[in-house]
Amino acid sequence: MTVVRNVRNWFYERLEWDDLIAPLRKKTVPLHRLSYWYFLGGITLFLFVIQVLTGILLLLYYRPGANEAFESVQYIMTQVQFGWLIRSIHSWSANLMVFTAFAHMFSVLFLKAYRKPRELTWISGVILLVLVMGFGFSGYLLPWNTLAFFATKVGTDIAGQVPFVGHAIMVFLRGGEEVTGATLTRFFGFHVAVLPGLVTVLITFHLLLVQRQGMSVPPHVEKDWNANPTTRRELKFFPNFALRELMAWYTGLGVLGALAAVFPWNLGVKADLFASAPAGIKPEWYFLFMFQTLKMIPSKVWFMDGEVLGILAFGVAGVLWLLLPFLECDRLARSKQWITGMSVFALAYVVAMSVYGYVAK
Amino acid sequence: MAMLRNKFRKAGMARYLVTLGLLALAASFGYGQAKNSCVDCHSALPDPLGVTQETFSHDIHAQKGLTCVSCHGGDASTDDPTQSMSRKAGWKGKIDRRQIPELCGSCHSNPTYMRQYDPGLRTDQLAEYHTSVHGKRLVAGDPKVAVCTDCHGVHDLKAPNDLQSKVYPLNIANTCARCHADAQYMKGYSIPTDQFALYGKSMHHEALTVRADLSAPTCTTCHGNHGAAPPGVDKVQSVCSTCHIFQAQMYVKSSHKAAFDAASLSGCVVCHGNHDIEHPTDAKLSTGQGAVCMQCHKLGDFCDRARAHMLSQITRLDEAIKDADNALAVAESAGMEVSEARLGQNEARDSLTKARVAIHSFKPEVVDQYVQAGLQVANKDMKAGQQAIVQRNRRQMGLGLSLIAIAMVLVGLWLYIRKIER
């Protein structure tokens, strides 16, 4: 043990991290019956780290390009030792991360953690969620299998419906008029370089804000505490909260390992550019609520194309969502109720449409 | 003289213009370049005599510029029926059935004439026809047999590669069946009328209609078309071997060839039948339902032992392939990647097909050779499937161990938190 301590001292003499750790030691986490929701952001972060690590490992063998992408993933799954594990974890972790990111967002929404002064945290968080979905969309194509190929075709088609700029967006995404090998190269670039860069910057910003502002306390808990100050309780961030978070991470790791080993992510059939689309093409589950909505809108609403209307509606909803903190007026209790009502509706809508989209043929 | 000539020229000019106008009019009605008075009347007549311009315009002969007169004679340039349909003008009226082949042959057997329309078209149809049962009977005075128009149609005759042609591969069987499946019509002939019904059950028919494989055999593939006749008993295998060449090669070298020839049995047909050839199953080699060997052979003799051996070998390979398929399916449903072995299965299936083909040699050692090759592949695939399951179990073992380690950490952390918060 003295060796460890000597090494530690050697580094300490040179780095003197006391003042770096000091804010962490002072930092506390409010403790109440809803404290569990505070873990979700951390779990999402953990899953992102897993994604980065397994993603780097996959890069050792993956080859982008329509001629080799599918074969190289097949190679990883069959020839490379533990390749199946790395890829399955990457796929499962991606899906879990999207889920926890959504859950994190809705928990923040219902605990009203987006209010002043945390508007920037909310906005950066919403942008992060969009980027995470971008990760999902671009990563889904990389194995170059039939389902992914057609899902990408449909997805980029929808983007192409946006009025005025739609076609330009579609060409930008596809790297041409059609989904081809050029699209794959492009998505690979987005997936391993553009998006990770953006996300890293935004996560840093997001976490910095969380560190500066501390944890938000839900208004009704705050009210109880103000009425009865002796019930106010806090947990030291380090080590108490951090150790609990670590437990959550370990649990996540166990779940991931179990999913990967019991349900390895399958590979599908190599994409054939000239094959006709298989019936019932659906996007990944986290796009289903949008996909299903667009499918259900009649092709003509009043004078507008139904699909365009749906896309515009989602665009408007997205902007409102992003600006949510500014919509809540401090004084009016009614506005708060309105936002809570809308949040419940949004959650119910997303869940119901996703389930419907999953079940529907 | 000069004046006269001028006048004449004027009159000639006028006549020329009138003719031009009439021609343009005629052309605008779709009457072709020359006047055709036949359809003026016949398009209004009831069915046996009625031919409209519309019908005739689909006829390949019309498209090549031939007219009614080309076959029926007469003079289509006059509207007077007594003139247009006068024997003096060469009018033949309704062509007698017995004359039809010769009439068609007057052009179709003339290479020089046919060259200007289709240099690649054969000109031996009439000669072939004379060798056919149809042709011989016609000459002998039987008017009921098929002549050119019965199969090719008349007045709306299409090229054979036209989907609507009566002799397009998909339509041939129906065309033949119009007579040959009609028991009433065929009364007085000593041949059965169930060929069409039987053919409808055959796998050749299925290949042709369901799979739309135009190369699949229909009536004319085996019987010929213009020279239609039943293939001779000893020639059956030559007919079949145009496609089933391996089987034929093996059969010809086998002991059955001599035996069947001696007994006047018609090769392939003995075991496979003719019109109702079904997809052969291994049951043909058995002694139960669908068995064919036992028609001649006795249980327990030398040949029966060979039969039993070939059957058991082929069954063995068939089962090995199925077992491997199952093992791979189990592995796949467990999420394991076994596409390599799945690919190998095709090779094993190929061997099984070859082994089944090799039955036609009636030599167990030839069958064995393919069976062994197939077994080797199937067993390898089987092993790959089992290996995948072993691998999956190993993964779950590894998972179990890691989960124990993770649980240790979780319990440790929980206890540690309790300890420091006490």
Next chain:
Amino acid sequence: MATSDPSAINPGAPTATSIPRRGFVELLLSSGIIATAAAFVYPVLRYFVPPKTTDVGGDSVVAGKVGELKPNSGKIFRFGSRPGLLILTADGEYRALSAVCTHLSCTVQFRPDLREVWCACHNGVYGLDGRNILGPPPRPLESFDVQVRGNEIYVTRRRES
């Protein structure tokens, strides 16, 4: 970034005050952490080991070696998930075709006596360029590009233009 820095929250190196009384909890925790670390590191290290076959497959494959084929002969090679046929013509030229008959997907073969490609199943014949010449085949065989690099014969699927 505190939550993502494992060293800052590493409970395996407890702070100085708790060092003297190392009990059951610490033992359980540290052995658990070592075990899980091993469970993570081991697969990753194995993952780094390059597999025996480095050929990923795809649209280019080594179909054979120079000198392996005599002139006027052919051999079947694996091309992705289907068989291919490599032919060395009597003139010493390499040709590569899909070996899957377009009629009923039997595997075709080169016939030195015919100097053509032949399908045994229903007596279909293709030319050396893959054209269907005789018998049932409805379409030509897909033909591939052949390149000789050093000692190896590479067959490549033609790009869709």
